Amino acid sequence: MQGEYRFAHRHIISIDDLSVSDINHILQTADSLKEISTRAIKKVPTLRGKTIVNLFFEPSTRTRLSFEIAAKRMSADTYSISATTSSAVKGESLIDTARNLQAMGPDAIIIRHASSGAPNLLKNHVQASIINAGDGTHQHPSQALLDLMTVKERKGRLEGLKVAIVGDITHSRVAHSDIIGFTKMGARVHVCGPNTMLPPGLEAMGAVRHRRVASAVRDADVVMALRIQKERQRDPLIPSLREYATIFGINREVAALARPDALIMHPGPINRGVEMSPEVADGGQSVILEQVTNGVAIRMALLYLVLGGSD
Ligand code: CP
Secondary structure (H helix, E strand, O other): OOOOOOOOOOOEOOHHHOOHHHHHHHHHHHHHHHHHHHOOOOOOOOOOOOEEEEEEOOOOOHHHHHHHHHHHHOOOEEEEEEHHHOHHHHOOOHHHHHHHHHOOOOOEEEEEEOOOOHHHHHHOOOOOEEEEEEEOOOEOHHHHHHHHHHHHHHHOOOOOOEEEEEOOOOOOHHHHHHHHHHHHOOOEEEEEOOHHHOOOOOHHHOOEEEOOHHHHHOOOOEEEEOOOOHHHOOOOOOOOHHHHHHHHOEOHHHHOOOOOOOEEEOOOOOOEOOOEOHHHHOOOOEOHHHHHHHHHHHHHHHHHHHOOOOO
């Protein structure tokens, strides 16, 4: 006989660590917590007395603010440190930073770092729950979860959908988390981008590789464009942004190849006119701002669950 399901994760490092049941549970929890953000008084006492530190060593608008809003809506105390205002600029190591944070007794540390594996390293040196808010080119699990939530809300299912992801797949932690997340939930992920931005091993992750954007997008239920991650490229990987926009940009003509009810997505920040044209980003099929709204609900769910709110 199957036992009762229980969310058993203290850390959220990679979407790979989550089972289908875990993902469904996170989505259901986010769905029920989402309503709090529509109330006149957007606050519940669920995490009162908990201390959450945002440790962001890379820039962020959506992830950092939505984690902070999520924590505050559940009455946790939140504190933010960025790379430029921390003693990392004076040479303090990540582990020493973490040990010093731990000495102040936080319950959770949310970390974004340029190095793949930084959150995993941190979790071995502190007692606090660690949530990965994006590490190098590795993973961005909360982004994948909010993407799954947005698609499931709109389509009513994930299984059997065609999801096209176009852009810099090699350097995108969003792509890596989304390919794993959507595939795990029964969707078929098709990827396309310049050869220099398509890593080996995509097929082993369950994705279908395309050379032409038209074949990736044709009849898709979801079209997601990704930013070129220039900050993670040592040498230029494309001749020019204009050329990239012409060949791989999601414009009205390309979007029209997808199903008429296809969702247009982007994790942000968007470089308008490069990976996506403004009329597509702002068009009727775009759910880009719904992704941001759902980001708060997903992050509320993650904080609630890792801090012991599984009941
Ligand atoms: N999607 C995302 O991670 O956006 P930010 O870099 O603004 O957090």
